[in-house]
Amino acid sequence: MTEFIPPGTRFTELPSPFPMKRGGALRGARVAYETWGELDADRGNAILILTGLSPDAHAASNDADPSPGWWEAMLGPGKPIDTARWFVVCVNTLGSCKGSTGPASAAPGGDDPYRLDFPPLSVEDCADAAAHVVRSLGIDHLACVIGNSMGGMAALAFLARHPGVARNHINISGAARALPFSIAIRSLQREAIRLDPAWNAGNYDEQTYPESGMRMARKLGVITYRSALEWDGRFGRVRLDSDRTGGDPFGLEFEVESYLEAHARRFVRRFDPNCYLYLSRAMDWFDIGDCCGQGEHDTLAALASIKLDKALVIGVQTDILFPLQQQEEIAAGLARGGADARFLPLESPQGHDAFLVDFERFGPAVGGFLASLQPARHAATRIEA
Amino acid sequence: MTEFIPPGTRFTELPSPFPMKRGGALRGARVAYETWGELDADRGNAILILTGLSPDAHAASNDADPSPGWWEAMLGPGKPIDTARWFVVCVNTLGSCKGSTGPASAAPGGDDPYRLDFPPLSVEDCADAAAHVVRSLGIDHLACVIGNSMGGMAALAFLARHPGVARNHINISGAARALPFSIAIRSLQREAIRLDPAWNAGNYDEQTYPESGMRMARKLGVITYRSALEWDGRFGRVRLDSDRTGGDPFGLEFEVESYLEAHARRFVRRFDPNCYLYLSRAMDWFDIGDCCGQGEHDTLAALASIKLDKALVIGVQTDILFPLQQQEEIAAGLARGGADARFLPLESPQGHDAFLVDFERFGPAVGGFLASLQPARHAATRIEA
Structure with a gap:
């Protein structure tokens, strides 16, 4: 059983036991992450990135690992996610095999992997594990949470389950719930x-x-x-x-x-x-309405319960897996909750994966949104006032 | 090895040998078909239906088999394809296992099926076999050829390879060539x-x-x-x-x-x-440009070489397998060849299979087109004049 861990990976131990949403708990579990940029003195310039199903935490090159990452064009000094300004954390999702504890990791008390003895994994568990990484870095408030694909689901779960931690959000080709085609x-x-x-x-x-x-x-x-x-x-x-x-x-x-x-x-x-x-099963199970609403028809209500200053929800017209109406739904729900939420449909021909390749469209959209943000301390001051 | 042959099936022997487009030949092969309605005295009221990959020739109930067929709502007296007026022939495609000779049929000289010794099958072979059925019924001119899905491909091959036999055409969720997604x-x-x-x-x-x-x-x-x-x-x-x-x-x-x-x-x-x-492989291979043009970019030229009076090309906006631009391309090509060709995009939610279920939309479209046609004898007289 092999795990595939990039050389620059850092780890945070999860609380033990770490309770799982659908029952069971993990003991001695950890979450892998990488960082870029410097956390400023009042810890207000942090951005969290949550990934799709398969990527590791190595979103871009950094001192610990100069090899190119899976979002190299988007993340770095002067790039759309500008690490000269922001301190960026990318988390390898719980349940993965790229550093975070998952079914391929050794189960407690031996070298044997969990395999199917790993407890049922939900997107909400992934969100909770990421929230623990953020806290362990001494960050109380995030300037922004960015989630791609499954990470877009996890970001919504993060925002719903950890209210007040983030005031801004970029959701890219995500969904508030899995629909039957996917x-x-x-x-x-x-x-x-x-x-x-x-x-x-x-x-x-x-x-x-x-x-x-x-x-x-x-x-x-x-x-x-x-x-x-x-x-x-x-x-x-x-x-x-x-x-x-x-x-x-x-x-x-x-x-x-x-x-x-x-x-x-x-x-x-x-x-x-x-x-x-x-x-894969965790994605099928995901419905933000399960967090906060009362069933299928409460998707919008659950989204509206998320309180944000600004949100950018990007979708791609050629995406058949997370079709455009799902991003439109996210934007509508967040706006109903009071956010300045913008729905941005892009004409990229590359479908669901466009955010991994179409930097001409995604770069300015993400970069422009982040450039418009205040560091989190101002927002935090405002809500705490 | 089982073949699945509806009880009302009739058969036509193919010429032996029957040469195949990609090499090899069939010996002692047959094509299964069913008919509805009466052929009129001058044999001008015949319509040929070519099916998708899996249907048999039993498109609708008839005297020989009163069980409902796969297009029961569309075909019968007073129905969109009105068998009180038209003599309708539906052919089970060559290479199938529903009566026509295919890989599951006994190979010559024994009871063992062909299996992979069946020669490579192309859509053009299916079209040629259907043309033989038409001729064997004493029909020189068809009032219309209707093709659904793969049958839409076969219909175009039929029209290109057997010019002058049909003067009108309905292409439903078809394609002039297979594209990489499908x-x-x-x-x-x-x-x-x-x-x-x-x-x-x-x-x-x-x-x-x-x-x-x-x-x-x-x-x-x-x-x-x-x-x-x-x-x-x-x-x-x-x-x-x-x-x-x-x-x-x-x-x-x-x-x-x-x-x-x-x-x-x-x-x-x-x-x-x-x-x-x-x-399945035959569909991948199909490109009408191979019939008549000189490569990929000759799709429109190949379509334009088909001479028709009228054509109706129907597509469905939710079809991801044979997307709408493929039907638009067929209509454009046939129009370039001089046909009165109408492209009809339908908003059916049922995708590629809508023609099998959305009779509210398909019924009037097909019925209206057929009602506007003259029997083939007039058309034939005109071109022969």
Whole structure:
């Protein structure tokens, strides 16, 4: 059972026991994170980043790890998330295999991983773990919480469960609740892993590993993370050279198939299958209405219970997994709660993953919003007055 | 190896050998079809229906088989495709397992099925086989060719390869060529089947059958055949009763998962896996530009080479598999060729499969178009004059 921990990772111990929303508790658990920039004297310039399902905490290069991170173009001195001004914390989600405790981590009292003995994981648990990291750094008030994709869900849970900690929020391609199309996709991804005989009810190892199941799951992910429009322009009907197709009559033939295969190969051994199952299910379960409202129709009420000064909610028109109306819903709910909430639909062709590639659109949007913010101390003073 | 042949099916023998576009030939092959209505004295009132990947020829009840067909609401006396006026022929596609010769059919000289010895199947072969059925019924001119989904591809191939046979055309949720998003989806469906150890390079039987692979393929199909919008309204986040979820921690929990499971269960033993692979690959290969143009950029030129009087090209705004711009492209190309071609985007929430369920929108559109047509003899007289 391998965890994949970037070299610059730092850790915070979670309180032990750390109670989980759906029952059970973790003992001796930890959360991985990285930071950029300097926390100023009154600790008012902190920004928290919550990630999608698979990224680690290494969002960008820093002194501890100069290798490029997954959001390198967005985060650094003079970049949209300007680390000359802000102290930025990025947290690896609880339940992951990239430093934070998850199903691939050693369970208490031995070297054996939790596997399926890990308690049921919810997005709310991920939010609570991130909140503990923030507190452990001596930060009482965040200038902003930024959440991407699943991190957009976690950010809403963070804001709802830890009121007053953050006054501003950027939600990128997120959702206030999982809807049936994305549930169906994720359910099928989990089924692909579970059907692989090598998964063996979670009891695999490096030798007997559910590689086929993970490959299927990842390919389906990549299909739903990008967009048909982008692929029309990028791949069209271009075929592979015949020497790459092999002799299999149903083997790879088109460039788009080779692209999926390459993506899947990079992923399958770099993410733990059980962690994938837990995080995927956590997304299905998420409904901000469960935090604060009284069922499905209370999504807007639950969002309105979140008190913010400003919010920027960004969506992408070509996103089929977290479609635009979900970001519109977030913005409407936060506005109902009194926030100056802006809904920003972008025309990026890259679908759900546009925030990882379309920096021409995302950079100015995120950078402009952050430039307009006051450090958190002013906001905090105001609410405490 | 089972074929699934409705009781009212009729058959036409194909010429033997029947050459296949990509090489090889079939010997002793047949095509299954059904008919409705009466062919009039001068054989001018015939309509041909070409189906999507999986339907049989039993589009609607008739004297030979009074059970409801897959397009029962659309086809019959007084219905949009009015069999009091038209003589309608629906063909089961070549390569299928529902009466027409395909990979599950006995190969010449024995009882063993072709399996993967079936020659590579193209949409053009399906069109040629359908054209043979039309000729064998003594029909020289069709009043209209109607094609749905893959049948929309086959209809374009039919029109391009058999010029002058039809003067009018309804293309429903079709495409002039496969694009990378749908290729990616189909490639993944085929991979799911091929990864199932029970597939065994096509050498399965009823006992050892690639049920898991077919289930995955079908679920992915259903996800892409419908739409997120429809499912939001239909399923939302409704959960199953706890007694239906079983004890599996990653088992079914949401209604949408149960819906997919039920769909898949109905399908997996009712469609032959090898036939599925052949037909799926045929769709990926299809590009009308291969018929008549000189490569990818000749799609419009190839469409313009098709000479029609009138065409109705219907698409659905929520279709992610054959998106609306593909029907717009067909209409534009046919119009460039001189047809009175109308592009009709419908707002059905049901996605690609809307033509199978949204009769309120499809009925008037198809019925209105057919009511405006002259029998084929007039058109034929005009071009021959």
